[in-house]
Amino acid sequence: MTEALPKSATASREAEELATRPKIVGASVKRTEDPRLLTGKGAYVDDRKVPGMLHVAFRRSDHSHALIKAIDCGAARDADGVVAVFTAEDMREVNAVFATSRMKNYYATPITGLAIGKVRYVGEPVVGVIAQSRYLAEDALELVDITYEPLPVVIDPEEAAKPSSALLHEEANTNVLCSREFKTGDAEAAIASAAVRVSGRFRFHRKTPTAMENRTYLAEYEPGRDELTLYTSSQVPGIIRDALSDAFDMPGSQLRVVAPDVGGGFGGKASLYPEEIFVAFAARRLGRAVKWTSDRMEDLAATSQGFDQIVNAELALDAEGNAIALRAEVIGDVGAYSIYPWTAVIEPVQVVSFLPGPYKIANYLGRVRGIATSKPPTGPYRGVGRPTSTFVTERLMDMAAQRLGMDPITLRLRNMIQPDEFPHRIGSGIIWDQCAFTECLNAACGKADYQELRARQAEARAAGRWFGIGVACYAELTGIGSRISVAPGMPINTGTETAKIAIDSTGAVTAAFGVTAMGQGLETTLAQVVAEHLGGRVEDIRVIQGDSAAVPNATGSYASRSAVLAGGAATLAAQEVKEKIIRAASHLLEAASEDLVVEDGKVSVVGTDRTLTFRQLARAVYLEMGRIPADKREELTSTKTYDPVFGTSATAAHLAVVEINPDTYEIKLERFVVAEDCGRLINPMIVDGQVHGGVAQGIGAALYEEVVYNDEGQNVTASLVDYVIPTATEVPLIDVVHIEAESVTTLNGFRGMGEGGTIGAPAAVANAVADAVAPLGIDILELPISPERLFRLIESSKNHKDSSHGHET
Amino acid sequence: MKPPPFDYLAADCVEAAVQALAGAGGDGKLIAGGQSLMPMLNFRLLRPSILIDINRIPDLAYIRDDGNEICIGPLARHRMLETSDVIARQFPVLHEAMGYVAHLAIRNRGTIGGSLSHADPAAELPMMSLLLDACLVVQSLSGRRTITARDFFLGALTTALEEGDMLVEVRLPKLPKGTGWAFEEVARRSGDFALASVAVIIGSDGDRISDLRIGMMGIGETPMRALDAERILTGQRYSEATVTAAVEAIRAAVEPNTDLHASAEYRRHLVGVLAQQALARAWARLREATQ
Incomplete structure (x- = not known):
């Protein structure tokens, strides 16, 4: 298939076709990792036990912002089972790591294993206690005596941006770690003269990724060779290896970083952490294996957080509903440090970069500042900035539709970049390749039967019920290549991936990658791509991921890139190995290359029963000397690196249906429909799973999840009782329609899709809730929208009406 | 999130548990299902000198019709109450409330004695015991006595249980037919x-x-x-x-x-x-x- 499905294609036919498609790429192959992962046979870092292994517990700051005046570790060192107690003083030989950037107006904060001189958020590691068990280490923690001198709390980003604020990093001379502006046309002038203007101060509250497996690090050290191996629950073992090489001045050949089975990441495991540096340091210093397993409290206190922005935005339209200008001022609360390697810039800059979304808006002005506060650093979290930008733009679209008296779908379709208008450069400079904006929106409305929903809404409203329908459309950049950096001006290469495929002397196929699986099924999808292009069987292909020693250069899995980049590299390497198979088989079977077919792990002469299995072929190549002339003998291996150069995009439309209890203000999601385009599907079942999971996280962002720091800088959502994530009972059935508009800019037409669910869902849910309460004259500008927030909005609007037009219910 | 050190006793009878509780002089804690106590220990919010495990005491997990009352043993798990025909017949309101008690995994472990003794103000069983005029039978070294639910809950996580007390039975007076x-x-x-x-x-x-x-x-x-x-x-x-x-x-x-x-x-x-x-x-x- 080389073209997009016509949008008239019905969803059920599509689903049927996808499910029964015979090819390997495109088939809903059952996940080969599932028998292992679902029966408790996965091997996570914490499952790894090494003789003599020691355990770390961290004494973390209980101050938001304070100078460290003195640390007394004497009693802790004497405690039962304690082997060592380290402070920053002990780690002076370890270099600080900096997330540098070529960007102007940016300050890179030093990242160290333990706090030096001062603490900048509650939960920052200050002292590491190493003992024979975690229990003993925690007992000794209480004996560490730290004298702090409290400094002013820096917790509100708008206050922190003022010159009068106390500074978290004095050397930076400001708490504004970065600022940027994007400008196309003259937004100010266009807004001033516009027929219709809608605006708001939008607030997207801080979240934390809450992977099921907490971060866990185990460093093993071989003193004889000065070799360090770090087992880490990381999405980016390659990046960690390179960073540790800088921190310890060690060559990569003595440093191996391995991410074995990883239990979820969502971006929270995509950065370098102080605990990783510390564990590696301690193992090398002590000459023993050292493990740290985060508990949930530590995870909520010190894993990177995200989505913390204030956006003042205004959209201007002409009287016919054509958007003409968008202006936005973004304040990103980036926390206390600029995270490595992504920098503090990554999320707030994404917000301004993606605000114009799928719409033609001639004039755009986007300003952003990333402000340091006394909170854990923000980092990538599924969607990175785009959940916020989509929330803002899609709310503005609905507000405009309401003002104009237009249907929100009609307004969107009118303003969207049309299928014949690609490539299109939006006001922030992003170029959309071929995106299925109108196709996705039409498909979502078709699947949900939008007209019927509106009819139901009219009935419900007549009966006094609060019933709402919301949509959200967006595009994201995925599978980004070497010409675009994942984060602006970052000094690492995120634009390539390498695959190393080998058929060994037993005929077995091993495919090694630098990407990492965190549960998303990459082991299966990459095996499908290799099998397709090699002519092998999916179940025979052993996929190795997450090992820095497997390929010379790798980063990992983040930014919806693995299917595109690793899939591309797999394709190239598999094709080359297949060519070698054919050349060898041509000798062995005495047949012309064009008469050979490689399929199901065998090579055969077409139209005959002459066949060699991979095993037979490999024996002939490697062991049975003489069967192939020495000068024609080739190793059945290939290492290929793929660079999509610019990469591609991915698009979706989300539609949410909610009903709100008008007495208790409980919000119930009735239905959720996603029409998405991730290009050519590798495994439709896995794509569905990714969409479902992403939407569930987006629902969490819309209705439940919020990290709350009080005025003293204490995290008051420090357990999963108070940091509320949705469970199966809060997530409705999700219908997914696939629009397979293959990317023309990537190998195989793949587009990335790991993050999308989380990008569209918050906005769709917000719009549905706003639609449900629209008759009350209430706008939704803040997420999550909890029953409590709804109650307050309704009460204040009632009070407002009481004083003007009398009571309205 | 590891508990501070404590001694541990697996009691084999109520008398042994009460004895150990008295011996600890206010520093002992009974553990049944552990659904609230274990997190509190792991957060180091509690530092008992001894944990007295009552899970192995026989015959404490029962729901019995005593004519005018339904008697419930302190080790009756939430799930047992939720699925009990006697409860469903006599106290449909309690039967319904049990479905709201946390999640199934917690209901499989949590006990009525633990929930009432813990006295969370937003937990279903304390409220149900109040609604159903429960009598709570308490045992200590000085013998047994009865406290009504009305007198039992003094504040958040605070009850009329004294240092050496163990809740040993919950009695619910039956309601008239057709209530x-x-x-x-x-x-x-x-x-x-x-x-x-x-x-x-x-x-x-x-x-x-x-x-x-x-x-x-x-x-x-x-x-x-x-x-x-x-x-x-x-x-x-x-x-x-x-x-x-x-x-x-x-x-x-x-x-x-x-x-x-x-x-x-x-x-x-x-x-x-x-x-x-x-x-x-x-x-x-x-x-x-x-x-």
Whole structure:
């Protein structure tokens, strides 16, 4: 298939076709990792036990912002089972790591294993206690005596941006770690003269990724060779290896970083952490294996957080509903440090970069500042900035539709970049390749039967019920290549991936990658791509991921890139190995290359029963000397690196249906429909799973999840009782329609899709809730929208009406 | 999140448990299901010198019909109450409430004795014991005594249990046949602690309301009875006006807390809405049963 499905294609036919498609790429192959992962046979870092292994517990700051005046570790060192107690003083030989950037107006904060001189958020590691068990280490923690001198709390980003604020990093001379502006046309002038203007101060509250497996690090050290191996629950073992090489001045050949089975990441495991540096340091210093397993409290206190922005935005339209200008001022609360390697810039800059979304808006002005506060650093979290930008733009679209008296779908379709208008450069400079904006929106409305929903809404409203329908459309950049950096001006290469495929002397196929699986099924999808292009069987292909020693250069899995980049590299390497198979088989079977077919792990002469299995072929190549002339003998291996150069995009439309209890203000999601385009599907079942999971996280962002720091800088959502994530009972059935508009800019037409669910869902849910309460004259500008927030909005609007037009219910 | 060091005793009889509790001089803790105690230990919010495990004491997990009362052993797990025919028949309101107690995994472990002794103000069982006029049998070295549920809950996580006391039985007096009932609860998510909850049992004397009890939780330091509202309604015909007056009385009487999930104002609003719904539903059930 080389073209997009016509949008008239019905969803059920599509689903049927996808499910029964015979090819390997495109088939809903059952996940080969599932028998292992679902029966408790996965091997996570914490499952790894090494003789003599020691355990770390961290004494973390209980101050938001304070100078460290003195640390007394004497009693802790004497405690039962304690082997060592380290402070920053002990780690002076370890270099600080900096997330540098070529960007102007940016300050890179030093990242160290333990706090030096001062603490900048509650939960920052200050002292590491190493003992024979975690229990003993925690007992000794209480004996560490730290004298702090409290400094002013820096917790509100708008206050922190003022010159009068106390500074978290004095050397930076400001708490504004970065600022940027994007400008196309003259937004100010266009807004001033516009027929219709809608605006708001939008607030997207801080979240934390809450992977099921907490971060866990185990460093093993071989003193004889000065070799360090770090087992880490990381999405980016390659990046960690390179960073540790800088921190310890060690060559990569003595440093191996391995991410074995990883239990979820969502971006929270995509950065370098102080605990990783510390564990590696301690193992090398002590000459023993050292493990740290985060508990949930530590995870909520010190894993990177995200989505913390204030956006003042205004959209201007002409009287016919054509958007003409968008202006936005973004304040990103980036926390206390600029995270490595992504920098503090990554999320707030994404917000301004993606605000114009799928719409033609001639004039755009986007300003952003990333402000340091006394909170854990923000980092990538599924969607990175785009959940916020989509929330803002899609709310503005609905507000405009309401003002104009237009249907929100009609307004969107009118303003969207049309299928014949690609490539299109939006006001922030992003170029959309071929995106299925109108196709996705039409498909979502078709699947949900939008007209019927509106009819139901009219009935419900007549009966006094609060019933709402919301949509959200967006595009994201995925599978980004070497010409675009994942984060602006970052000094690492995120634009390539390498695959190393080998058929060994037993005929077995091993495919090694630098990407990492965190549960998303990459082991299966990459095996499908290799099998397709090699002519092998999916179940025979052993996929190795997450090992820095497997390929010379790798980063990992983040930014919806693995299917595109690793899939591309797999394709190239598999094709080359297949060519070698054919050349060898041509000798062995005495047949012309064009008469050979490689399929199901065998090579055969077409139209005959002459066949060699991979095993037979490999024996002939490697062991049975003489069967192939020495000068024609080739190793059945290939290492290929793929660079999509610019990469591609991915698009979706989300539609949410909610009903709100008008007495208790409980919000119930009735239905959720996603029409998405991730290009050519590798495994439709896995794509569905990714969409479902992403939407569930987006629902969490819309209705439940919020990290709350009080005025003293204490995290008051420090357990999963108070940091509320949705469970199966809060997530409705999700219908997914696939629009397979293959990317023309990537190998195989793949587009990335790991993050999308989380990008569209918050906005769709917000719009549905706003639609449900629209008759009350209430706008939704803040997420999550909890029953409590709804109650307050309704009460204040009632009070407002009481004083003007009398009571309205 | 590892507990501080403690001694551990697996008691084989109530007497041994009570003995050990007395021996610890106030520093001992009984552990049954551990669903609240273990997190508190792991957060190091509690530092008992000894943990006295009562899980292996035989014959403490029972639900027994004693004629006028249903007697429940302290080790009866939430799941046992939830699935008990005796409970479903005698106290459909309790049967319904049990489905709201946390999640299945927790219900499989948590016990009635543990829940009542822990006395979370937003937990279902303390409120149910108050609604159903439970008598709580307590044993210490000085013997057994009985405390009514009304006198048992003194504050958030605070009960009338004294240092050496172990809760050894819960007695629920049976309700008249045809009693109307309802249980209403709002929580952030299914299985979470209630933001507010109201339970009602109601009888009638002719067409007038009698034997009315209204229990509430999530709106104060302890579960509560809505005594003013009960007085307003008792002896009256069921009408929208009297229910409204009762709801107003409830809203005036409660002093909820503000926390992360709900403000005092929202809780006050909710408890009124839930009271109204619960009264309507309980009255409807009563009429259905008596027709």
